[in-house]
Amino acid sequence: MTQKYEDRVARLTAQVDVDMVMITDPMNVFYFTGCFIEPHERMLALLVDTKTKETALMFPALDQEVVNDTATADVHLPYNDGEEPFNQLFEHMLEAESIGIEGGHVTYNRYQKLLENYTADQVVSVEDSINSLRGQKDEDDKKKLQEAVDITEKALYDFVKEPVAGKTEKEIAEFLLERVKAYGAIDVSFGPLVLTGEKSAMPHGEPGDKAVEPGHFLLIDFGVVTKDRYVSDMTRTFIIGEPTEEQRSIYESVLKANAAGIEKSQVGTPMHELDDAARSSIHSDGYGDYFTHRIGHGLGLGLHEAPSLDAENTDLLEKGHVITIEPGVYKTGFGGVRIEDMLYIDEETEVLTTFPKAMEAITLEA
Structure with missing residues (x-):
């Protein structure tokens, strides 16, 4: 298991052009060390020397036992409440002339602390490299993601x-x-x-006290976090009782778009083409104005990871990407449909979700 994390560190150091990387997002720390700590307001930082590949984990001393049990870091740098963690951090980074950070995660106050010892030119974001690495899953990742999917589907059954x-x-x-x-x-x-x-027409609505009634769409979008911290994300939309003509038309349009997106999900395909295929399908059915979000996103240890399957992304799908395909039609005052599957991109792309989505399967007795 240690080798897995060492390989991830090696891949990171091969991609970045800085002397030291400072990783502070708890999930990224977990990705590179196997140790998950939620530090709350306290400082958590994994320091990676890109020349020697030595790793040092700075953490609140109260988490020492967790670090001892799970972290693969070469050096432990605990600190107590009341101590200034940056003093120890700067001491450890003494030889580093350039620092890579997660630009989207480091807070303004912590960035200002870094500027006490470094110039702005010496502190650069390496977030894209980290995100790219997390976007690439191997067979072990796929197995753990499948476990998350299986739990989700059992609950829905x-x-x-x-x-x-x-x-x-x-x-x-x-x-x-x-x-x-x-x-x-x-x-x-x-x-x-x-x-x-009609609430099913809200892509990100909140569950409330509204009761399911005959004639309703019922949209259910959820996923889980497993013991290994892998996640799932799946949506199925049900129809309660005999579908109306309009319900049937909307549902079949989204189902067709879902299939079009999945068909395009192959190694080497520009990512925008997945969105294009699903959007074109829905547009041809007359519902183009009601499809208001991208076709999907990556996921793994996080619910939204690289890649983003939006209409502007020209990057190519690669082996190891795990993505969602989730077209939707949301008609205000009437209701909405979303159908979402999880896929593992391989020489032969594998759909990890298997819960039925044909019209007859999602029509429930009133």
Whole structure:
């Protein structure tokens, strides 16, 4: 297991042009060391010497036991409450003339502390390199992501076993949370987002006291966090009772777009082409104005990682990318449909989610 983290450090040092990298995002620290600490307001920093590949972990002393048990860092730099961690940090970085940071994570106050010892030209962001590395998954990652998907789908299968009419959005969300934890998840990756009736037209609405009724769309978007901290993300939209002509039309349009996006999800494809394919399909059905977000995103240890599958991204899909394909149509005052799957990009792309999505499978008894 240690080799896995050493390889990640080596890949990072080969990509960046700085003397030292200072990593402060707890999930990135976990990615490179196997140690997860939530420091809250305290300082957490993994220091990587790009020449020697030596790693040093600065952390609150109260987390010493966790570090001892899990961290692969070569050097431990604990500090006590009341001590100024930057004093020890600067001492460890004494020989470094340039520092790489996560530009989107380091706070203004901490950046100002760095400027006490370095000029602005000496502090650069290496966030793109870190994000790119996290975007590449191997077979072990895929196995752990599949575990997250399996837990999610088991909970959803439990949900559809019983009649749903009369249950509130909050009750459904609480049921799903209870079931995923029963199957081994340590938490949900978000939500669960449960929206019924006209509320299903809100891409990021909040579950409330609205009850499921015959004739409703019921949109459920959720995922889990496993014990290994891998996440899932899946959406299925159900129809309660016999679908109306318009419900059927919208649902089939989104399903067709979902299939078009998946078909385009191949090694070497420019990422915008996935969005283009799904958007073109929905537009041809007359619902183009109601598809208001990108086709998908990467995920792994985080719910939203590289790559971004938006209409402007010309980067190519690569082996090891894990992405979502999630087209949607959201018609205010009527309701909305989103269908979301997780994919592992390989020589033959694998769809990790298997929960049924055909019309007959998602039509539930009123």
